[in-house]
Amino acid sequence: MAKGLFIFDGNIGMTPELRWQPANDRSNGEARPLLKFNVKYDRLIKTQDPERPYEDKGGFWVDISYWGRDAEALSKLLQKGMRVRIEGELRIDVWEDKNNPGQMTSGMALTASLITIMAQRVDAVLLKSHNNQGRIITQPLNLNFK
Numbered sequence: 001m002a003k004g005l006f007i008f009d010g011n012i013g014m015t016p017e018l019r020w021q022p023a024n025d026r027s028n029g030e031a032r033p034l035l036k037f038n039v040k041y042d043r044l045i046k047t048q049d050p051e052r053p054y055e056d057k058g059g060f061w062v063d064i065s066y067w068g069r070d071a072e073a074l075s076k077l078l079q080k081g082m083r084v085r086i087e088g089e090l091r092i093d094v095w096e097d098k099n100n101p102g103q104m105t106s107g108m109a110l111t112a113s114l115i116t117i118m119a120q121r122v123d124a125v126l127l128k129s130h131n132n133q134g135r136i137i138t139q140p141l142n143l144n145f146k
Helices: 071-077
Strands: 006-012 017-021 032-041 044-046 054-056 060-066 083-096 104-117 125-128 134-137
Touching: 017 071, 032 071, 060 083
Parallel strands: 060 104
Antiparallel strands: 006 032, 006 083, 017 032, 032 060, 044 054, 083 104, 125 134
């Protein structure tokens, strides 16, 4: 059965949380990292108002789960407010509302297959060499990809 791929850009809404799932048969007896956070999918439309050049027309929050091997490294990089591109399988989750016991609520959730940090808010990059010593690139990043 084919799965639908949903690709979108948005801002991280909460500090990503890294959890370690216990080892099981499916993970070949190894604990697996799980990175959880949410992202606001914003459907921005250009306006004529110079004070508000864009208006959100129907955006929504998506709960992200990422099981990749690099989840631990990503947990150290990703921050609230960071612009990211997410790719994965979108679904609707249903759960009991914390504030109204007995009431069910629903929302969008996505199991990510790829997380990309967008360059809009990146000021510097720290690269690790093979001997694990970092070096900072101090030259301004040329992010003009036209």
